[in-house]
Amino acid sequence: MEKLITLLTASGIYNISGGQFVMIVVGLLLLYLAINKNFEPLLLVPIGFGGIMANIPEAGLAFSAVENAVHFAKPEVLQALASVLSASSTDAETLLHAYHTSSPSVHATASLVAQDGGYNNGMLYNFYLVAIASGVAPLLIFMGVGAMTDFGPLLANPKTLFLGAAAQFGIFATVLGAIGLTTLGVMDFSIQDAAAIGIIGGADGPTAIYVTSLLAPQLLGAIAVAAYSYMALVPLIQPPIMRALTTESERKIKMSQLRHVSKLEKILFPISLLILVALLLPDAAPLLGMFCFGNLMRECGVVDRLSDTAQNALINIVTIFLGLSVGSKLSADKFLDVQTLGILVLGIIAFGIGTACGVLMAKVMNKMAGGNAINPLIGSAGVSAVPMAARVSNKLGLESNSQNFLLMHAMGPNVAGVIGSAVAAGVMIKFVG
């Protein structure tokens, strides 16, 4: 009988909180968007599923050993934790606050105390530690993306790098926006939070996750979900902005064909980029270094089996763990916050500003080049969101001129946007990290 009561009182249905219920619904919504609407499914299926698992009541899959110990609240364990954390009382909130603000060495001791008490890290928390807290998963995805990227179109027309630069204005404008909301008292973001939110405008998932895990790990769930959702929404967000800022005649501009790029140029490009990073912005070295490494493996032609693994088995394995780990941060107490709303609003503004600046920069460049050389529609591709944004440029071009294929021309600013936001990320880490 006692066993039956144990079973019931430990069941999910007996313990579920309103927040957990809502977050499970959010997880289901993400799965719906990913599967039915094709929203970046490679990430949003694992994130959504991880989000549901993270909110299973009593399972504690997304919690650390200390958090689980505090949740189950054995008095002697709480006492021991309060002692190592120098917390003034043993109530949950005080202990958790002391734990989350403790130094790494106190953290390690508290973890052992919780384990001595019989509590362990949840499965998803371990995935998070290994994949994201260590920084390794976003870097390996960047390496795989590098191995998938063809810099040919960019090398054929290096000036498109300026479009990739201009589109990053969305990032910095959003940082200012987040700070503005804080100054007005609407939200409460630190400068680190603001920087991480801004990076959503970079339209690059792994960069956003990497920067957020360094600057504002408590916002990881919301920022990653916003970043991937908006990347999926690029075909909805960008066209109105692009149409509003360009004239019909500009959209009709046919660009001259790209020159052929030699194998040697493609091999030398990632090396040149790496050295430039090394000389100017060491803080961007992990991200851009791994990106260049992947690209060099692709182009050098002598390590095809490594390049193939980086593009397939390895990036797939890492994606599974990265997605589940991000999902583990979709816990009610972190996600169901007015901040998340702020992040969603700011994120879409960042996308919009980035798109607009890319298009405006393309218009300027077109003017400077005589007015008939650069179709401003390719400017929006500078936000990155590879290859979706380039496809959107191509689509709008075809609407105005059914013989105007802008895809390859838009791939230049598209990959330039990846470099641009990684550079912006490095600046953020340098200044506010």
Added chain:
Amino acid sequence: MEKLITLLTASGIYNISGGQFVMIVVGLLLLYLAINKNFEPLLLVPIGFGGIMANIPEAGLAFSAVENAVHFAKPEVLQALASVLSASSTDAETLLHAYHTSSPSVHATASLVAQDGGYNNGMLYNFYLVAIASGVAPLLIFMGVGAMTDFGPLLANPKTLFLGAAAQFGIFATVLGAIGLTTLGVMDFSIQDAAAIGIIGGADGPTAIYVTSLLAPQLLGAIAVAAYSYMALVPLIQPPIMRALTTESERKIKMSQLRHVSKLEKILFPISLLILVALLLPDAAPLLGMFCFGNLMRECGVVDRLSDTAQNALINIVTIFLGLSVGSKLSADKFLDVQTLGILVLGIIAFGIGTACGVLMAKVMNKMAGGNAINPLIGSAGVSAVPMAARVSNKLGLESNSQNFLLMHAMGPNVAGVIGSAVAAGVMIKFVG
């Protein structure tokens, strides 16, 4: 000359113990069964090889740093270990007992002391820590199995889930058997040991390893070997029981064809199952969560590259490490014990009872459905052992009626058995974990 003596006295042949010799023979036997008799070779080849490596004298591949330090017995290191372990003396047995029963924080300190003394974890021990002690390897295998499983036959005839439930009786009967032997003084199993042994009757390798690593890690070697061996022996163990419990006319029953199952049902099933687990039995969440995740990746159709990796590269990598890690627990002192004999006997009883209950349940369901709808031969497939048990059902059906193809009908209870034993595992972990 001194060097020659060093070499000789450190050689395996000089140091080999009787137990190590026997265990190397056991390892060779497992390799023979795997390679020549096709006994679950994917697991038993790595387990057998790992078992041989674990018993190489003086190499200490399967031992932790502390165990290696105790084996080589430098007095000052033993003294330091005795001090941190609060052991009353420095003899090997006392130290090892204190080490194995120490709390995680004392464990960590002892490990550092052993490393300060110049000893390290053996290679296989490290594999064990990463793959099994962390719990990750069985979970990833479950994810891969989920990605390989087609729930179509089960969805076409959900009542076969009852067969998957009934067959789990073998698990609980065996727990009682193990306790009975202990009460009679024949064996000495704790309730945790009994629960882990019972899970052998679940006929599901990763579930057995996961539960055992949580409840009775010292029995891991014997339980894993028994589980995989008996799964390989399903075509020998089941037929006599099936024949004894069914009449010729029952075995001739031809089942109506299964209805077509839509893609959407297949997508919604893993999600429904996950939510049921979340609401009722959070302790089964890691196992069934990863299983459902793998199955959702398979069915949703938008993350095929992840599903493909989960079914191939990832599950293969994990299988290699899981097998070697299990093999590392085939050390003489743990395996050559009367308990192992008890485990082998109880394990086969568990299989037998499970098979019988599955068949009897099918007979009951057949009676309730009018006596000519369900061929009781598919009941035995409820133990899981996918897809071997379903093939056995099919084979016996063909013997009675050469036009009677039961394979697809038996796949329903077969995959139901996987769910059933994972639920049983969750109950065990809840009650005795």
Added chain:
Amino acid sequence: MEKLITLLTASGIYNISGGQFVMIVVGLLLLYLAINKNFEPLLLVPIGFGGIMANIPEAGLAFSAVENAVHFAKPEVLQALASVLSASSTDAETLLHAYHTSSPSVHATASLVAQDGGYNNGMLYNFYLVAIASGVAPLLIFMGVGAMTDFGPLLANPKTLFLGAAAQFGIFATVLGAIGLTTLGVMDFSIQDAAAIGIIGGADGPTAIYVTSLLAPQLLGAIAVAAYSYMALVPLIQPPIMRALTTESERKIKMSQLRHVSKLEKILFPISLLILVALLLPDAAPLLGMFCFGNLMRECGVVDRLSDTAQNALINIVTIFLGLSVGSKLSADKFLDVQTLGILVLGIIAFGIGTACGVLMAKVMNKMAGGNAINPLIGSAGVSAVPMAARVSNKLGLESNSQNFLLMHAMGPNVAGVIGSAVAAGVMIKFVG
């Protein structure tokens, strides 16, 4: 304005040291050799790229948390480090020396202190810890190589094992050479350094890395680069030695065709080898154990999916991390040393002596077998460097007799050389480890 100065004073160009500049050039040179000259590109591309990343100023990618803390020199952190390291002063050199010679437990404490101070392990340092310091990467590569190796030619003519033994003389002669240079005061190598350098003569990359990581980790960069470079140079190094030591008539000797080797023999060989290792040299058990395991997976025919993964996805993933990790040891302070010069010179001598001894042994065996049975050109393949050395034997054979295909005959000593150098590695680890 202040921010601008921060940016400039933290830039690479402001901080680059001469050593870092030179090492970046060395990294570029390695990439050039790998890509343009096809020097073992699978390893030298990652090593070269890792070497460049390791020398990015201020990024600290190859440094541990403690090394980064010492570099950035916050006084309170230095004070705390000096205290846990019991260092007499807080100047960089003293602290680093105390850190590098500290016991594992002090090491762990110092690492936590540095993290408390806000410093972390660099990305490449983490790769190094996981891949090489743990010993796992070379072992997994050995497993993959085992899964790629066909012992058929060796089994058809087991006497070629003697050639694989003789060629290891290069290893031990080089150890003596390194010690000689130290005795003469030219260099300053410990016996451990000498042993690790000698292993270059084994012409086997993973063995060299494994032994060096155990005996002389500070030499890892130089030794790995030397080992892989010389393996790439085998077609240049070996022919003159082979021509000098053989007569034209010897080079014309046509060897009788190899007998057919049965599947069963191929299955039993890795098991026999493992047992011999277990009985005689437990210290070679990790290396040869994993090698035999890989080969058994290949030959047993029942775990093809594991063998396939070991040969492809897994070995590729490990190669990427191993290469980057080795590259992380190409930091200026460790590589730009007169010792590196010594290592390069001794390494090539080791190769030369090994080649010569292999050829001479083959001549002796040919004499003993009647003078017309064994072409001495196959002796040089005993150094391993699979399959390059066997190809060189074949090429020189064809030069003397255009109908003389020695490739299969040379594969026997070639794989015997792998076993031989792994045995030599075990002896080294036993005696000086």
Added chain:
Amino acid sequence: MDNLLSEGLELMVFGMGFVFVFLTLLVFVTGLMSKLVTKYAPAPEIKPAKKRTSASASVTAGATAANNDELVAVISAAVHKYRSN
């Protein structure tokens, strides 16, 4: 000892009971789900894919099957032009 035995018995009763309750619920949930699917999304095999396409065509124009076909055409044209100069 006696205690252990009663614990084992209890484990058997509750364990087996729970397994049956859980799988019975799963039978009902699955049946309900299948019924709802057959009722509200009846088309076998082909509809879900179609539905997904049409539903999302209005939302994420760039990423749907329809657009993918179009895309293939575009890329082919582009690559063709790009290579042929």
Added chain:
Amino acid sequence: MDNLLSEGLELMVFGMGFVFVFLTLLVFVTGLMSKLVTKYAPAPEIKPAKKRTSASASVTAGATAANNDELVAVISAAVHKYRSN
């Protein structure tokens, strides 16, 4: 210094000696193994597979090659029926 040199010499003698002893033993063991195999399991290439099949046919009926062929037939039939309604 002198000590180091003598240690190196010793290492060379014992190391090289051990390598030769080990590989010599391996030559004998391999030769013996091959002889035994040729004597007691002589068939080249084809027998081992055959032997394995027949040996295990009596033991693990469900998992042998013979049964796999049968299985393929069964599954084909089953799938055919299953799809054709």
Added chain:
Amino acid sequence: MDNLLSEGLELMVFGMGFVFVFLTLLVFVTGLMSKLVTKYAPAPEIKPAKKRTSASASVTAGATAANNDELVAVISAAVHKYRSN
């Protein structure tokens, strides 16, 4: 608060400025690199491969494409002989 705002502004100015400076430099470096390549290694598509082959032919004879062709021939011959007895 005011402080935060000014920090944000500064971050925007320097951040955006740096991004432009960096990418501008990259435009120049890339352009220069392309010019040098076109000047000193002008052949499109085919030369680099050829060059690599010929350059390394003299250095690492055993590992070049040329030798690989040769190798394939050799192995074919060897395997053929080996199997045909």
